[in-house]
Amino acid sequence: MSDFCTDAILLRKIEYGDHDYIITFLTRSRGKICVIAKNAKKSVKRFSGALDLFSVNHIQCTFPKKNKDALIILAQTDLENGFGNIRYDVFKTTYACYWVELIYLWLEEGKEQTELYDLLFFVLDMLNQSEIRMEVLSLLFQIRFMGISGFNPNLEACGTCSTPVDDIHQKNIYFDFKEGRILCHNCLKKKSGPESGSGSGSGSGYGMGVSKGTLKQLVWINTADLHRADRIKSSLFAIKEGEILLESFIPFHIGREFKSLKFLRQLRRER
Numbered sequence: 001m002s003d004f005c006t007d008a009i010l011l012r013k014i015e016y017g018d019h020d021y022i023i024t025f026l027t028r029s030r031g032k033i034c035v036i037a038k039n040a041k042k043s044v045k046r047f048s049g050a051l052d053l054f055s056v057n058h059i060q061c062t063f064p065k066k067n068k069d070a071l072i073i074l075a076q077t078d079l080e081n082g083f084g085n086i087r088y089d090v091f092k093t094t095y096a097c098y099w100v101e102l103i104y105l106w107l108e109e110g111k112e113q114t115e116l117y118d119l120l121f122f123v124l125d126m127l128n129q130s131e132i133r134m135e136v137l138s139l140l141f142q143i144r145f146m147g148i149s150g151f152n153p154n155l156e157a158c159g160t161c162s163t164p165v166d167d168i169h170q171k172n173i174y175f176d177f178k179e180g181r182i183l184c185h186n187c188l189k190k191k192s193g194p195e196s197g198s199g200s201g202s203g204s205g206y207g208m209g210v211s212k213g214t215l216k217q218l219v220w221i222n223t224a225d226l227h228r229a230d231r232i233k234s235s236l237f238a239i240k241e242g243e244i245l246l247e248s249f250i251p252f253h254i255g256r257e258f259k260s261l262k263f264l265r266q267l268r269r270e271r
């Protein structure tokens with residue numbers, strides 16, 4: 001196998017011994033890869049930029065010659081975008097950290113994920129340029145991430161009887177985390193049984209009520225042309241509710257807690 005070059009976003013960097021780093025990248029052509037950057041703490045020439053989290057680099061890698069099971073070696077990096085504006089803002093930095101943590105924890109190594117790479121690049125770039133509200137960007141990233149990763153939730157119609165959101169008569173519709181779908185009042189009642197079907201019925205026991213307006217906003221954010229994303233207008237209420245829904249549903253599905261999300265919640269409380 002020959003050596004390779006690709007664009008890459010840095011997902012994680014850990015120290016290894018006194019001089020080296022082990023780095024995980026989301027690459028444009030090879031999905032997630034883990035590499036060793038030998039002597040990276042000293043070698044400013046080979047590794048331009050500080051190899052910061054979520055920076056975009058053009059990287060050159062070589063496969064280990066002797067021990068085939070050893071890590072791929074990072075030979076050189078050229079910084080393409082350090083997203084400096086994000087780093088001046090603690091909120092923006094935390095959002096960016098959440099997005100890369102999500103990909104790091106979910107994605108297996110070595111599977112090409114061009115669509116995911118382009119999505120992550122898009123939200124980081126927009127966040128850096130302050131083109132779109134960071135809260136809306138995070139909704140956009142999360143809902144599209146779910147589609148790419150194969151657990152696209154059904155937000156458009158009742159998951160059992162297929163009644164479209166517009167024809168469901170309640171203001172708040174139950175979203176079931178386990179099944180990743182909404183349920184109209186009637187179907188929820190049948191599912192929960194007669195004793196527990198009293199309005200805010202429990203479904204699988206993991207879920208929440210979401211307003212119709214928020215569901216429609218999320219569907220729009222998920223399906224609109226990315227290049228028109230700057231036209232997304234969301235009410236503050238829909239943003240807040242969308243945040244609660246996605247930031248609960250995603251950790252539930254992945255089965256992990258996110259350090260960055262915990263910190264983000266703390267920041268919001270202190271604001």
Ligand SMILES: [Zn+2]
Nearest residue numbers: 158161184187
């Ligand atoms: Zn139904």
